[in-house]
Amino acid sequence: MTHGGNIDSVFDGLMRGDRRSLAQSLSLIESTHRSDKDAAASLLERIAVWHSKRKAEGVQTPSRRIGITGAPGVGKSTLVEQFGLDLIGRGHRIAVLAVDPSSPKTGGSILGDKVRMPKLSVRDAAFIRPSPSKQSYSGTSDSTPDAILVCEAAGFDTVIVETVGVGQSATETANLVDLVILLVMPSSGDEVQGIKRGIMEVADVVAITKMDLDMAAASKTLAVYASALRLMMASRSEWKSPVISISATSSDGLTALHEVVDQFFSPQRRSTIESERNIQLRRCFDEMMKRSLTRFLTMDRELSNKLAQLYVQVSNGLVPPSAAVHRFLQRLNIIVKEKL
Ligand SMILES: Nc1nc2c(ncn2[C@@H]2O[C@H](COP(=O)(O)OP(=O)(O)O)[C@@H](O)[C@H]2O)c(=O)[nH]1
Ligand SMILES: [Mg+2]
Secondary structure, three states, X not given: OOOHHHHHHHHHHXXXXXXXXXXXXXXXXXXXXXXXXXXXXXXXXXXXXXXXXXXXXXXXXXXXXXXXXXXXXXXXXXXXXXXXXXXXXXXXXXXXXXXXXOOOOOOHHHHHXXXXXXXXXXXXXXXXXXXXXXXOOOOOOOOHHHHHHHHHHOOOOEEEEEEEOOOOHHHHHHHHOOEEEEXXXXXXXXXXXXXXXXXXXXXXXXXXOOOOOOHHHHHHHHHHHHHHHHXXXXXXXXXXXXXXXXXXXXXXOHHHHHHHHHHHOOHXXXXXXXXXXXXXXXXXXXXXXXXXXXXXXXXXXXXXXXXHHHHHHHHOOOOOHHHHHHHHHHHHHHHHHHXX
């Protein structure tokens, strides 16, 4: 796909909330073609200028970026659909970035998530995007922060990122969104075990799901999680993570969930959320830069050979590490100058 000269019209389309332009923009930022990367950067720069202009003019009601995470089958998609429909009813426009690492390559996630959100996917005020096929192991991808910006530029004031909460992905999700909702399956007291610290520490809200199935188990689980949370670090500054029980199918507890979310995004917390977003941006830049540089070094044949050679020499004590780094940087400097 090539979009090179097309950025102006794609950007204008986005500003009008045109879905085709939105889809085009998302494919562009997910593309790995070199020429597309340039076009994507131009588009994202224009979007960033637009975002900051609106902020400076005070026009912008800040968007809400919400992550919904939890084990497969816990009820994330079902909740996203119900919660999303409620929000549309309250005048919001919802973009869902769904991530389903179970079938990233087959495109099965497209079908899966649309089928699981049949009522939401047909609404004009909703846009559902399955994950790009090229994603990190944990489920989120490099392009997710850009996808969020693009959706916001197209007029979606609420962006929901659905990710499977395994390993690293919980912290990755926390870096992308303002608010993380962790969904937990109800189980009877003795079975409530193995609470994963990493995930709990980034949870801004813990919601015990499927309370319609077993109220007693739901309240037991809630109690266990509430006491576990009291012993842990707060997920964000000035916020105490509540634990609630919900049912996405019977809508029990959803009013409480909306209240908690509204409280999190209350005008008094606006500046806290702003500064947390700035921290996220810096962290994201750091990480992407490190990853890109590592990729660059390993993909350049000459540099990776040099690196391998130095590695052997260092291991054998033939070159001290400091000298090896110096030699490597010298070589890198020459190569970069040759290439520019
Ligand atoms: N009884 C009940 N079933 C639910 C509820 N939420 C989800 N489910 C069911 O649990 C299964 C997995 O739900 P899904 O939303 O696809 O989970 P995900 O993998 O976390 O996205 C589906 O069969 C849903 O119908 C709920 O609140 N109550
Ligand atoms: Mg799902």
